[in-house]
Amino acid sequence: MSLALSGIGVSRGVAIGKAHIILRGTVEVLESAIPKHLIEDEVARFLKAVNCARQQLEDIRVRIPENTRVDIAAFIDTHLLMLDDATLVTTPVDLIREHGCNAEWALKLQRDAVVDVFEQMNDAYLRTRRDDVDHVINRVQRILMDDEDQEDAHNGGAALDNAIVLAYDLTPAEAVLLEHQGISAFATECGGPLSHTAILARSMQIPALVGTHGLQRYIRDGETIILDGLQGVLIAGADEQTFDYYRERQELEYQRQLELARLTDTPAITRDGMSINLMANIELPEDIDAVSRESARGVGLYRTEFLFMNRNNPPDEEEQYDVYVSVIEALKGKPLTIRTLDMGADKQVDGGNRICSNPALGLRAIRLCLKNHSLFKPQIRAILRASAHGPVRLMIPMLCNTQELHQVLSLINDTKNALQRESLAFSPDVKIGGMIEVPAAALSAADFASQMDFLSIGTNDLIQYTLAIDRVDDEVNYLYDPLHPAVLRLIKMTIDAGVDAGIPVSMCGEMAGDPRYTRLLLGMGLSEFSMHHTALQEVKRVINSSTITSLIPLVQELLDNTKPGHIPSRVDSLNHNSR
Ligand code: PEP
Numbered sequence: 001m002s003l004a005l006s007g008i009g010v011s012r013g014v015a016i017g018k019a020h021i022i023l024r025g026t027v028e029v030l031e032s033a034i035p036k037h038l039i040e041d042e043v044a045r046f047l048k049a050v051n052c053a054r055q056q057l058e059d060i061r062v063r064i065p066e067n068t069r070v071d072i073a074a075f076i077d078t079h080l081l082m083l084d085d086a087t088l089v090t091t092p093v094d095l096i097r098e099h100g101c102n103a104e105w106a107l108k109l110q111r112d113a114v115v116d117v118f119e120q121m122n123d124a125y126l127r128t129r130r131d132d133v134d135h136v137i138n139r140v141q142r143i144l145m146d147d148e149d150q151e152d153a154h155n156g157g158a159a160l161d162n163a164i165v166l167a168y169d170l171t172p173a174e175a176v177l178l179e180h181q182g183i184s185a186f187a188t189e190c191g192g193p194l195s196h197t198a199i200l201a202r203s204m205q206i207p208a209l210v211g212t213h214g215l216q217r218y219i220r221d222g223e224t225i226i227l228d229g230l231q232g233v234l235i236a237g238a239d240e241q242t243f244d245y246y247r248e249r250q251e252l253e254y255q256r257q258l259e260l261a262r263l264t265d266t267p268a269i270t271r272d273g274m275s276i277n278l279m280a281n282i283e284l285p286e287d288i289d290a291v292s293r294e295s296a297r298g299v300g301l302y303r304t305e306f307l308f309m310n311r312n313n314p315p316d317e318e319e320q321y322d323v324y325v326s327v328i329e330a331l332k333g334k335p336l337t338i339r340t341l342d343m344g345a346d347k348q349v350d351g352g353n354r355i356c357s358n359p360a361l362g363l364r365a366i367r368l369c370l371k372n373h374s375l376f377k378p379q380i381r382a383i384l385r386a387s388a389h390g391p392v393r394l395m396i397p398m399l400c401n402t403q404e405l406h407q408v409l410s411l412i413n414d415t416k417n418a419l420q421r422e423s424l425a426f427s428p429d430v431k432i433g434g435m436i437e438v439p440a441a442a443l444s445a446a447d448f449a450s451q452m453d454f455l456s457i458g459t460n461d462l463i464q465y466t467l468a469i470d471r472v473d474d475e476v477n478y479l480y481d482p483l484h485p486a487v488l489r490l491i492k493m494t495i496d497a498g499v500d501a502g503i504p505v506s507m508c509g510e511m512a513g514d515p516r517y518t519r520l521l522l523g524m525g526l527s528e529f530s531m532h533h534t535a536l537q538e539v540k541r542v543i544n545s546s547t548i549t550s551l552i553p554l555v556q557e558l559l560d561n562t563k564p565g566h567i568p569s570r571v572d573s574l575n576h577n578s579r
């Protein structure tokens with residue numbers, strides 16, 4: 001019998017393949033008393049489980065492919081070190097002997113004590129190590145409990161050719177790894193369309209669903225399933241007719257890609273002759289190949305935080321400098337917009353979750369960098385030094401007041417002076433811009449515009465903060481609405497502030513790459529869009545069929561009338577009539 005589960009389609013495309021289920025979550029542990037004469041056997045059972053966990057990790061380590069995009073080995077080494085640590089090994093043995101309890105319970109007691117210590121720590125980075133403790137302890141617990149499902153999200157690096165991964169949740173780092181292992185699609189129970197994992201899926205062109213409830217209950221590991229990333233549906237037990245339908249959809253998608261590919265070398269110019277700057281967003285230096293293939297005019301957003309993930313120590317100045325220079329050189333004279341570290345919330349350095357009740361509102365992005373100069377300064381130095389090799393724009397994420405901007409500008413100035421003293425080259429023309437992604441910044445866009453060289457609207461966060469909806473929480477996803485009048489007003493305000501100050505305003509959130517909003521944004525005066533390279537040709541197709549002069553009055557009318565349903569229906573008619 002066939003079964004369809006609905007989810008939120010976050011990356012289009014159809015995949016047909018075998019389900020690969022990754023069960024995770026916390027391990028339920030029960031206490032039991034061990035008779036005195038069996039205590040040493042229990043200790044031996046515990047030590048054997050620790051050894052087995054160590055062996056598992058060592059096996060995984062040797063199987064990591066050499067060209068893996070992120071430093072997974074360092075991630076595994078951290079876990080191996082923990083298995084050698086007395087806190088996780090000797091103390092549980094003492095607890096077994098002291099309390100006469102089972103090994104699982106002793107390990108749980110020790111876990112709770114260690115987690116307590118981590119939670120007291122003020123240092124955000126150290127607090128995130130708590131997740132490593134949990135990962136290691138869960139591994140040992142599962143061995144003790146003889147749990148057959150001990151797999152890591154990345155299956156230890158083994159090939160997963162064409163598998164469709166079904167998981168409770170995936171971090172961006174895990175998604176990168178799984179892609180490397182050849183999966184054809186993934187679906188998760190958690191997550192929202194703007195989570196970084198979803199964004200990554202689009203940039204890797206892997207069909208994906210998030211918020212797909214019931215995956216673990218209804219789908220069997222290894223059964224052939226269909227995942228439709230456009231319609232947001234996952235089908236199991238399909239009949240031949242359904243398979244035929246989806247094979248045809250796969251073919252149509254392929255044809256669509258071919259058709260769009262023909263637009264690659266056509267410039268983006270509206271019918272009335274306005275040239276639009278189409279730029280690409282990148283997460284990893286490797287993405288540059290695709291950016292060049294799609295003839296983007298440059299990079300409008302380089303999310304540097306991906307360079308900092310899945311490793312024990314942040315990259316130093318030299319490492320960052322080398323990476324930035326390699327990207328600049330690959331762009332052959334096209335501009336590179338390097339966004340300074342936007343870490344925190346759903347993007348963690350080590351792939352874990354920060355212990356913080358409200359991470360999206362917490363110490364993230366520029367707030368974190370201004371608090372932690374040892375993290376920020378090497379990046380500023382590396383970006384400035386790299387600017388000697390080609391056009392670079394430095395972009396600051398999550399600005400919320402101009403004091404933050406002043407602090408960054410003064411740090412940049414000091415860094416330039418220091419570089420000069422050290423006779424290290426940099427371009428004096430590096431443009432400094434800021435992201436407008438907090439409502440307060442949009443409302444103060446004129447203040448920011450008068451002090452910066454460019455602005456870029458980050459709609460993912462701007463929508464999250466304006467509508468007070470966590471972008472990774474699927475429970476409130478129904479409220480996510482780029483067409484909310486408040487969101488549109490903030491966008492318009494920012495564009496107008498840029499025009500008044502005579503500086504360029506770009507948009508680099510997901511809204512910029514969604515062809516449903518292209519005409520609306522053109523009519524609002526936006527002339528620079530930055531998006532995943534996969535969306536470039538589709539957006540270009542809309543631009544090249546639009547006439548700005550007729551869009552401007554229509555969009556103004558649309559913005560002036562906020563009756564419920566009016567804006568979406570007008571946007572629809574903008575898209576469906578020839579403009
Ligand atoms: C945004 O918020 O729109 C944005 C582009 O930044 P990120 O998605 O990396 O937070």
Ligand code: MG
Pocket residue numbers: 397437458460461
């Ligand atoms: Mg953002």
